[in-house]
Amino acid sequence: MTGQIKALFLVPPLGRDDFATQTDAVLARCAGIFTKTDYVVPPLGLAYCAAATEAWGGAAVNLVDAVAGGNGPEEVLALAARDRPDLVYVAAGTSTLWRDLAFLERLREASPATRTAVMGTHVTARPDDGFAAPGADFLIRGEPEETCAQLARAAAGDGRYADIAGLSWREGGRAVHNAARPLLADLDALPHPARRFFRPYRYEPPFMRHGRFDIIITSRGCPYPCNYCSTGAYYGRKIRFRSPADVVAELTEMVRDEGVTQVGFWDDTFTIGKRRVLDICGRIERADLGFSWMCMSRVDTVDEETLAALKRAGCYLVIFGVESGSPRVLARMRKMTTVEQTRAAFAAASRVGIEAAAFFMFGNLGEEEEDMKATVRLATELDAAFASFNIATPYPGTVFYDEVKAELGDAFRGFDARRAAYGDAALLERYIKTGYRRFYLRPAYVWRQLKRVRSAGDFARAAKAGWDVVGRYVLGGGS
Numbered sequence: 001m002t003g004q005i006k007a008l009f010l011v012p013p014l015g016r017d018d019f020a021t022q023t024d025a026v027l028a029r030c031a032g033i034f035t036k037t038d039y040v041v042p043p044l045g046l047a048y049c050a051a052a053t054e055a056w057g058g059a060a061v062n063l064v065d066a067v068a069g070g071n072g073p074e075e076v077l078a079l080a081a082r083d084r085p086d087l088v089y090v091a092a093g094t095s096t097l098w099r100d101l102a103f104l105e106r107l108r109e110a111s112p113a114t115r116t117a118v119m120g121t122h123v124t125a126r127p128d129d130g131f132a133a134p135g136a137d138f139l140i141r142g143e144p145e146e147t148c149a150q151l152a153r154a155a156a157g158d159g160r161y162a163d164i165a166g167l168s169w170r171e172g173g174r175a176v177h178n179a180a181r182p183l184l185a186d187l188d189a190l191p192h193p194a195r196r197f198f199r200p201y202r203y204e205p206p207f208m209r210h211g212r213f214d215i216i217i218t219s220r221g222c223p224y225p226c227n228y229c230s231t232g233a234y235y236g237r238k239i240r241f242r243s244p245a246d247v248v249a250e251l252t253e254m255v256r257d258e259g260v261t262q263v264g265f266w267d268d269t270f271t272i273g274k275r276r277v278l279d280i281c282g283r284i285e286r287a288d289l290g291f292s293w294m295c296m297s298r299v300d301t302v303d304e305e306t307l308a309a310l311k312r313a314g315c316y317l318v319i320f321g322v323e324s325g326s327p328r329v330l331a332r333m334r335k336m337t338t339v340e341q342t343r344a345a346f347a348a349a350s351r352v353g354i355e356a357a358a359f360f361m362f363g364n365l366g367e368e369e370e371d372m373k374a375t376v377r378l379a380t381e382l383d384a385a386f387a388s389f390n391i392a393t394p395y396p397g398t399v400f401y402d403e404v405k406a407e408l409g410d411a412f413r414g415f416d417a418r419r420a421a422y423g424d425a426a427l428l429e430r431y432i433k434t435g436y437r438r439f440y441l442r443p444a445y446v447w448r449q450l451k452r453v454r455s456a457g458d459f460a461r462a463a464k465a466g467w468d469v470v471g472r473y474v475l476g477g478g479s
Contacts, residue, residue, distance in 0.1 A: 005086035005156045007059040007148075009046040009197075012090055012103045013066035013073045023093035025049060025119045025144045026217065028234035028397075029268055030093065039205045040068050042214050044266065045091050045144065047193035049119075052145035055191045057152030059087070063197035073103065081110040087155055088114055089140075089148060092130075094122045094395050094415045101135030108135070117151060119144045121230045125397035127168045131175045139168035142181050142234065143220070145190060183236060187220060188246045195258050207317065207357065207386060209292055211261030214254055218247045218280065222268050224298070225334040228364070230397035231268050241276060248283045255289045265295035271302050271310075271318075278306070281313035292316055299345035300337050308352045315354060317385060320345060322358040325378030326371035333364045333392075334399070339378060346382045355385040362431050363392040363423045365403055372431040379439050389435035391420050391428050 022030040025045030043065055050061045062085070066076050080088070088107060092100040097118075104116045119140035123130040130139040138161075140147045147166040153159045161169045166181030184190065195214065203213045219242065221235040254260040271277055294317035295310070302318070310318065322342050324330050330337060342358075349356035360379060362372050379387050393415060394401040394408065401408075404422050415421050420428045439445065 003156060005059050005152055006083065007050070007053050007057070007061045007087045007089065007152055008080070008083070008085035009043075009050045009053075009061065009063040009089045010076070011043050011046065011065040011067050012096075012100050013071050013076050015073065015099070018099065021093060021096055023091055023096050023120065025091035025140075026220070027266060028121050028231040029229050040065070040203060041205060041264070041266075042068075042195075042198050042201075042203050043091065044193055044215050044217065045119075046089065047195055047197060048190065049089060049144050049148040050197065051191035051194040053089075053148045053152045054194065055149075056146070057149035058156065058158075059149075059152040061194065063194065065198075065201055068201035068203060073106070077107060077110040080107050080114060084111045085114055087117060087152060089117045089119065091120045092118050092122065093120055094393075097122055097129060098133065101130070101133040104135035105133070115155065117148070119148070121234050121395070121397045123168075124234060125230070125401075127177055128175065129396075130168065131170065137170060140166060141168060141177075142166045143183055146184070147181055183220075183240070185240075187240055187242045192250050192253060195254065199258070205264070207319075208262045208264065208294065209316070211292075212259050213262040213264065214258065214260045215264040215266040216247070216250060216254070217267050218242050218265065218270065219267050219272070223272075224269075224336060225399070226336075227332075227334050227399035227403065228361070228392055228394075229268070230395055233397040239272060241273065244276065244279045244283055247280055248287055251284065251289060251291070252287060255291050261291050263291050263293040265293060267296060269298050269301055270295035271297040271306060274301075274303075274306055278309050281309040281315075284313040294319065296321070297345075298337060299341045302345050302348065304348045304352060307348055307354055311352055311354045317355045317357060318349060319357045319359060322378070322382075323361050324364070324367075324371065325360075325375040326367070329364050329367050329371045329375075332366050342378070342382070346384065350383050356383070358382055358384045358387045359390065360387065360435065361390045361392045362435075363420055363428045365400065367423075369427065369431075372427075376431070376435050376438050379435060380442065384439075387435070387439045389432045389439075391432065392423075393421050 022041060024030045024043060026048055027045060046063055050063050053059045054061045090100055108114055115137040116135060117138040117140055118130050118136040123139045124141040127139050127141060130136050138151060147164060150159060150164045151167060154161050154164060161167060165179050168175060168177045219239055221239040222231040223237050223239055292314050295315060297318050297320055299320050323335055325339060327339060346356050358379060360375050394404050419425060
């Protein structure tokens with residue numbers, strides 16, 4: 001093949017009994033996270049890869065989010081049969097890999113000349129799993145943009161697969177794993193994500209205000225050793241930052257070109273590096289773009305000055321990965337935070353008038369029932385806008401996985417993050433339900449949430465999210 005190829009970046013469709021997940025090629029922590037209220041976020045990683053493959057790979061690109069668009073399998077297969085893309089790229093997580101491979105096999109039957117590439121944290125940690133079924137021709141391991149672009153060039157006849165770092169491929173019935181790709185030294189060199197492909201879709205997580213929503217990341221990598229997160233294995237422990245100028249340039253494009261009014265800063269920890277954070281916030285203020293936003297944070301990376309700067313720049317919500325109310329469990333999961341720091345961060349947020357939310361998890365290695373009770377107590381004591389209770393999952397690429405893999409075998413098809421993959425499943429499910437019941441059914445909390453409603457849209461989204469949670473975690477029982 002010579003000349004320009006057609007490349008399709010695809011979020012595969014859900015089957016009738018499938019569930020929505022967060023899976024992304026550049027967000028390493030999203031290894032197939034079950035979303036309890038069936039919301040989806042923009043596929044930022046695919047948009048980055050599409051932009052790079054267009055700019056650096058010379059391909060004609062398209063991006064289809066079949067989940068956000070409500071496109072069923074037959075509709076997507078018909079699209080592939082009609083357009084006959086030369087390459088289809090998919091980001092697959094641990095909980096979606098096998099269903100995605102099965103769908104890609106069907107897609108190749110609909111368009112026999114199409115070749116398929118799968119990327120993400122799972123095939124980076126365990127590439128042989130990506131070739132355990134016939135759906136994938138190529139695997140893209142590690143940071144994906146350059147590999148995606150070079151694969152497009154090779155498919156067009158400009159280069160050899162054997163020379164592409166980070167690529168796994170099939171040759172004569174055997175898997176070939178090329179050398180790992182070095183991490184990008186300069187994140188500002190990346191083309192901004194191809195957000196024009198998001199225009200047909202409506203992304204509205206229930207915790208955001210009403211309006212057109214999109215996400216951005218300002219860094220890659222994480223210096224913290226948390227045992228449940230795969231970011232370190234994917235991007236390394238040395239964090240790489242984009243320049244504040246490039247961040248605000250992208251935000252300007254999002255607002256002015258795409259009509260975005262609500263932004264999620266989707267970094268693992270946006271608030272690392274106080275000077276950098278204050279610089280970004282100051283630039284957002286001066287740009288006067290008129291959007292509202294939220295970010296992810298750790299309780300040991302904020303103080304009152306930082307939170308006040310976030311608020312002045314338009315941030316109204318900070319989500320903290322609290323994880324546990326047990327000091328013993330926090331130490332065991334290598335979180336490197338304390339319950340006292342959690343209380344201080346939520347108190348500081350309350351003083352400056354910014355909402356704070358908390359994510360918790362049950363089922364970490366060595367966790368006992370008394371530790372779970374401590375987590376529920378802490379959740380009800382914090383002045384949190386909302387709380388999410390989750391089951392710890394030992395995804396490949398995490399230290400948690402390395403610690404327990406001898407007990408797991410290869411049973412990854414059950415890793416859907418809805419049920420426990422490790423530990424006492426019945427006990428964990430009971431405490432998930434208990435956490436939700438104790439947190440959300442407090443009269444003071446219900447009244448406070450009603451006062452926060454600003455529009456009919458806010459009320460409708462909050463009511464749907466609340467019903468989704470109540471239906472499974474409250475009416476479903478608990479202790």
